[in-house]
Amino acid sequence: xxxxxxxxxxxxxxxxxxxxxxxxxxxxxxxxxxxxxxxxxxxxxxxxxxxxxxxxxxxxxxxxxxxxxxxxxxxxxxxxxxxxxxxxxxxxxxxxxxxxxxxxxxxxxxxxxxxxxxxxxxxxxxxxxxxxxxxxxxxxxxxxxxxxxxxxxxxxxxxxxxxxxxxxxxxxxxxxxxxxxxxxxxxxxxxxxxxxxxxxxxxxxxxxxxxxxxxxxxxxxxxxxxxxxxxxxxxxxxxxxxxxxxxxxxxxxxxxxxxxxxxxxxxxxxxxxxxxxxxxxxxxxxxxxxxxxxxxxxxxxxxxxxxxxxxxxxxxxxxxxxxxxxxxxxxxxxxxxxxx
Amino acid sequence: xxxxxxxxxxxxxxxxxxxxxxxxxxxxxxxxxxxxxxxxxxxxxxxxxxxxxxxxxxxxxxxxxxxxxxxxxxxxxxxxxxxxxxxxxxxxxxxxxxxxxxxxxxxxxxxxxxxxxxxxxxxxxxxxxxxxxxxxxxxxxxxxxxxxxxxxxxxxxxxxxxxxxxxxxxxxxxxxxxxxxxxxxxxxxxxxxxxxxxxxxxxxxxxxxxxxxxxxxxxxxxxxxxxxxxxxxxxxxxxxxxxxxxxxxxxxxxxxxxxxxxxxxxxxxxxxxxxxxxxxxxxxxxxxxxxxxxxxxxxxxxxxxxxxxxxxxxxxxxxxxxxxxxxxxxxxxxxxxxxxxxxxxxxxxxxxxxxxxxxxxxxxxxxxxxxxxxxxxxxxxxxxxxxxxxxxxxxxxxxxxxxxxxxxxxxxxxxxxxxxxxxxxxxxxxxxxxxxxxxxxxxxxxxxxxxxxxxxxxxxxxxxxxxxxxx
Numbered sequence: 068x069x070x071x072x073x074x075x076x077x078x079x080x081x082x083x084x085x086x087x088x089x090x091x092x093x094x095x096x097x098x099x100x101x102x103x104x105x106x107x108x109x110x111x112x113x114x115x116x117x118x119x120x121x122x123x124x125x126x127x128x129x130x131x132x133x134x135x136x137x138x139x140x141x142x143x144x145x146x147x148x149x150x151x152x153x154x155x156x157x158x159x160x161x162x163x164x165x166x167x168x169x170x171x172x173x174x175x176x177x178x179x180x181x182x183x184x185x186x187x188x189x190x191x192x193x194x195x196x197x198x199x200x201x202x203x204x205x206x207x208x209x210x211x212x213x214x215x216x217x218x219x220x221x222x223x224x225x226x227x228x229x230x231x232x233x234x235x236x237x238x239x240x241x242x243x244x245x246x247x248x249x250x251x252x253x254x255x256x257x258x259x260x261x262x263x264x265x266x267x268x269x270x271x272x273x274x275x276x277x278x279x280x281x282x283x284x285x286x287x288x289x290x291x292x293x294x295x296x297x298x299x300x301x302x303x304x305x306x307x308x309x310x311x312x313x314x315x316x317x318x319x320x321x322x323x324x325x326x327x328x329x330x331x332x333x334x335x336x337x338x339x340x341x342x343x344x345x346x347x348x349x350x351x352x353x354x355x356x357x358x359x360x361x362x363x364x365x366x367x368x369x370x371x372x373x374x375x376x377x378x379x380x381x382x383x384x385x386x387x388x389x390x391x392x393x394x395x396x397x398x399x400x401x402x403x404x405x406x407x
Numbered sequence: 408x409x410x411x412x413x414x415x416x417x418x419x420x421x422x423x424x425x426x427x428x429x430x431x432x433x434x435x436x437x438x439x440x441x442x443x444x445x446x447x448x449x450x451x452x453x454x455x456x457x458x459x460x461x462x463x464x465x466x467x468x469x470x471x472x473x474x475x476x477x478x479x480x481x482x483x484x485x486x487x488x489x490x491x492x493x494x495x496x497x498x499x500x501x502x503x504x505x506x507x508x509x510x511x512x513x514x515x516x517x518x519x520x521x522x523x524x525x526x527x528x529x530x531x532x533x534x535x536x537x538x539x540x541x542x543x544x545x546x547x548x549x550x551x552x553x554x555x556x557x558x559x560x561x562x563x564x565x566x567x568x569x570x571x572x573x574x575x576x577x578x579x580x581x582x583x584x585x586x587x588x589x590x591x592x593x594x595x596x597x598x599x600x601x602x603x604x605x606x607x608x609x610x611x612x613x614x615x616x617x618x619x620x621x622x623x624x625x626x627x628x629x630x631x632x633x634x635x636x637x638x639x640x641x642x643x644x645x646x647x648x649x650x651x652x653x654x655x656x657x658x659x660x661x662x663x664x665x666x667x668x669x670x671x672x673x674x675x676x677x678x679x680x681x682x683x684x685x686x687x688x689x690x691x692x693x694x695x696x697x698x699x700x701x702x703x704x705x706x707x708x709x710x711x712x713x714x715x716x717x718x719x720x721x722x723x724x725x726x727x728x729x730x731x732x733x734x735x736x737x738x739x740x741x742x743x744x745x746x747x748x749x750x751x752x753x754x755x756x757x758x759x760x761x762x763x764x765x766x767x768x769x770x771x772x773x774x775x776x777x778x779x780x781x782x783x784x785x786x787x788x789x790x791x792x793x794x795x796x797x798x799x800x801x802x803x804x805x806x807x808x809x810x811x812x813x814x815x816x817x818x819x820x821x822x823x824x825x826x827x828x829x830x831x832x833x834x835x836x837x838x839x840x841x842x843x844x845x846x847x848x849x850x851x852x853x854x855x856x857x858x859x860x861x862x863x864x865x866x867x868x869x870x871x872x873x874x875x876x877x878x
Contacts (some may be wrong), residue, residue: 069451095837096772118836119774128774129804295612297636299778300835317802319466335801339777341794390782390834391632392611 070227078189079244083154087191090124091156092117101155110156112225115201116382117261120307121155121162124364125186126169128304128334131183133327135316142349149186156193161206161382163192163218171374172310191238194219205396206271212383253390267337274377274399279406280368290356290404292398295391296338298355302337302362302385302393308370310340311335337361365397414468414534416442418527419458421451424479424516425473431520439524443471453808456496456819457792457800457812459510463500463542464808469534471527471555477873484872486514491869495822498851499815499844501676502754505542506762508533538570541763543808572740575734579626579688582733583660586686591618591659596684597682600637601660602630612637630692631715633828634666635658635784642678658684662693664717664723666726667826667861669783674864677787687729689736692718717829717842720748729863751846772837773796773810779831779841780817785824792816794816818844823852823867824860 071079083089084105091110095101099117101124104110136143166187173180174187196214197204206212216222220239224231232247233238247253269271275283303309313335319327327384338359343352352358370378379395386394420426426447432439448454451474462470472493474486493512501507511530515523587599603613603623611631615621616635642655661669666687673680692714727737734754739766754762777794780786792802801812818841820823825845852858856868 096769098772098836100772103702129806197842281479291614294614295637297781297834299781299834300776301778301834304774304776305836315803317804331804333805334774336776341790341796354655372758386607390830392605392607392609392779394605394607397606 069232069247069250071232071247071250073318075247076223076230080107080110080156082205083156083242087154089153089154089156090121101157112157112195114157115197115204116159116161116384117157118384118388120165120382120384121158121192122169122307122310124153124155124166125166125190126173126183126310130182130332132314132330132332134319135330137326137328139324146315148181150189152189153186154191154193157195158192158219158277159382160194160207160211160213160215160218161195161204161380162307163194164193164211164215164380167218167344168308168370168374168376168380169310169377171376174205176374191242191335191397192219192221193220193239193242196222196224198225201383203386203396204381204392205273205383206381208267208396209377209379209381210267229384272403273396274367274379275406276401277368277377281363283405284360284364288401289360290354292393293355293359295358296355296393297391298338298340298358299390300334300336300338301388301390303338304334305384305388306364307380307384309334309336311337337365359393363395367399412535412538414442414445414531414537414539415466416440416469416471416527416534417462418443418445418469418471418473418532419448419451419454419617420445421486421514422447422449422476422477423453424475424514425523427517428473428515428519428523429497431518432523433520435520437520437524439527442531442534447560450480450482450485451489452480452482452487454489456492457816460495460500460815461800462814463505463509463540464812466540466543468537468540469530471530472510472512472597473515473526474512476516479516487873490873494855495848495851495869497628497818497820498846499822501759502762502844502847503766503811503815504759505540506537506759507701508537509540515728541760556690576625576627579733580624583624583626583686583688584621586731586733587615587624587658588618588621590684591615591621596656596658598641599624599633599658599660599686600641601628601686602632602634622636623727624660626688628692630660630662630688631693631830631833633665633668633674633782633784633830634661636830637784638672638683638784639677639787642682654682656682656684658686659708660686660688661726662688663723663726663830664690664721664826665784666728667723668828670727670861670864671785671824671826673865674861674866683754685726685729685731687726687732689725689732689734690721692721715829715833716849717827720827725861748846748850750840751843751850754843755847767807769839770810771807772839773805773808773814774837775805775813776836778834778836782834783821784830784831785826785829786817792820814839814841814844818848820849821845823856823858823869825849826861 080089088103089103090101091104093104093109094111099111100115100120101117101319128174131147133147134145168340169183170187194216195226198353200213208375214222216233216235220236221242224236234243303311312332314330314332319329319356321327344350346398352361366378370376386396420429426445429445451472454472459470472489474489475481477486477490480486489512497507499508500510513526515526583601589602590596590599597616599615601613601615601624602610604625605611610625610627612632612634613623615624638657638659641657666685669683669685672678695713695715726732756767757765780791793816802809825848827845827849829842832840837842858868860867
């Protein structure tokens with residue numbers, strides 16, 4: 068076992084902060100968020116999960132795609148690709164597997180999303196295993212585990228007397244200080260590959276298999292469920308896998324005879340009424356129930372059908388953040404019961 | 408550049424009086440500072456708050472709004488609206504860090520070249536003395552900790568001694584169920600909007616359409632949601648409703664604060680009084696979010712518990728309107744003495760620069776999820792001004808200017824309408840103390856017009872023309 072002390076960890080993190088942008092859980096105005104930190108003193112180590120997932124550091128809420136400049140008859144387009152190196156500390160396994168879900172769409176499927184992919188390449192993830200499940204966590208039901216190291220670069224597990232370090236990828240190895248190899252207990256064997264039980268195959272499955280979803284498309288359950296929905300966007304914005312966006316060109320400060328614009332993309336959510344509105348004002352999804360259905364079908368049917376993974380990692384953020392207690396676990400349980 | 412600060416001043420001048428007044432000044436060769444960028448508008452009433460906010464966002468050091476004298480408006484009462492709007496906007500912008508001297512409203516008629524010049528000169532001097540605006544700049548943290556009602560350890564714990572027991576909730580729950588059963592059975596309403604407890608023990612809105620679902624309804628100390636939010640959509644289904652369809656009629660369970668929202672909606676003709684059957688609840692306060700549900704589950708209430716901030720400031724313990732009242736008006740002794748709004752006073756005691764820094768820090772967290780807007784019973788524009796595809800008021804990005812413009816605009820649109828249910832703050836996932844903006848405007852409305860939204864039927868004074876006493 069490779070065990071390092073808290074002091075060593077602090078020193079290492081502070082050293083990382085000098086070379087790259089270190090992003091870690093931090094308390095901002097009473098909310099725990101992944102934010103840049105200059106020193107390990109600012110980092111919160113004991114937490115269930117920050118309010119927002121690490122998604123916002125790879126797929127930001129507002130991303131500038133290019134700058135458009137117009138001078139007389141000439142137009143110049145400048146692509147703005149991110150090239151900032153960042154290290155995210157305190158990544159929970161559910162968030163890391165959320166990135167795996169996003170990868171299948173943004174990186175593994177043509178056309179490749181350069182902005183996401185570039186950030187992904189420049190990001191190293193230091194995982195921190197959960198000590199216990201939070202009140203609304205359900206990662207285990209979706210095949211996750213509290214200390215699942217599969218999707219991070221380095222995994223830390225808090226043990227008595229320090230943190231156990233598991234190096235998962237080459238990227239992770241590069242981030243480690245070389246003098247750690249001199250530690251008495253340093254052991255760089257590859258981490259044992261554990262087999263993760265698929266809880267869904269158990270006698271009471273946690274969610275419906277993909278092929279069982281289509282019959283529920285015409286179910287009046289969705290309209291009933293959505294009656295209390297406020298059509299806000301919290302559930303999509305806190306979700307580690309929701310990835311819809313909208314693109315618009317906006318004006319930047321310009322000069323006389325010289326115009327500047329930027330093309331930005333911003334998060335969008337299928338819960339909002341305007342999301343599906345098309346040219347001419349028609350809205351094929353005018354009812355809240357239809358929008359609600361889309362959210363669940365997207366996560367458990369459309370996405371797995373098109374890209375492979377289920378677009379839910381069981382982090383439970385939407386369960387806690389929803390102002391009117393629309394609870395994804397309750398919905399899944401209902402569908403399972405009706406189906407059986 | 409000789410190093411002297413030359414402020415950028417934008418003037419919105421009414422074309423009939425003030426713009427002509429500027430011309431008069433020019434023709435009479437009266438001098439005034441060249442810092443003013445005059446923008447001609449058809450009427451000072453056309454100068455929307457967004458216009459002023461965005462002017463500051465884009466770097467103006469001062470904004471001057473000039474219109475016709477009261478009584479001389481070419482559109483009869485356009486300037487009455489300006490006279491009511493601007494002070495409200497000014498209060499809001501001052502509260503969030505603008506120096507009051509930077510925004511000025513005045514009246515100049517077409518013949519008053521001299522007056523025009525004097526006002527512009529004075530204003531330019533005042534703004535010059537202040538130096539460049541800090542409105543856009545992200546200044547360093549104030550270290551001021553206001554963390555909203557959610558974090559008990561930061562703010563003063565609000566503790567009320569609570570004499571009643573669990574039985575009270577059982578009794579009220581039964582009374583609601585009985586009434587709902589009666590209304591649905593007699594087909595007096597299509598739906599009863601109330602509360603239920605979900606599988607995780609969290610209380611949430613419930614919509615009861617049939618008599619056999621009535622048992623789901625509950626009343627407890629977590630009934631925080633303002634159900635009046637759902638009235639508009641229930642009574643005005645967005646899809647084409649056929650004319651032969653029966654007129655929608657719903658029953659709704661309301662707390663005193665919620666009932667005020669119904670008054671505002673009725674005053675704004677959102678639906679008819681007969682369409683709503685109001686089941687009013689007397690209220691002794693709603694619990695703070697944390698731990699409340701678990702305490703309920705254990706069927707035992709502690710002697711002391713902490714109620715939400717809004718309940719401490721609340722003055723109505725009985726709904727202002729209802730068709731059926733459940734519960735006795737509570738004994739006033741259990742209501743804690745209102746400690747005054749110390750959070751509000753705290754912010755008001757800061758300097759403009761500190762306030763700007765404080766609010767920049769707060770708005771910076773906003774993710775524009777619009778939950779505050781969606782949950783508000785009174786944010787009821789079919790399409791929000793800040794979300795229209797053709798709107799250039801606010802970009803769709805998450806820059807500080809966009810977020811601030813959204814929040815200030817939202818609060819401004821609720822001036823004289825907000826009933827203080829604080830749902831906006833409860834739902835905010837980023838814990839932004841949004842209700843402070845509403846509270847400062849409510850306070851202003853009370854001191855200017857002696858008006859509190861929703862206490863009685865009738866339009867907000869901001870929506871009417873000036874009356875004698877208000878001039």
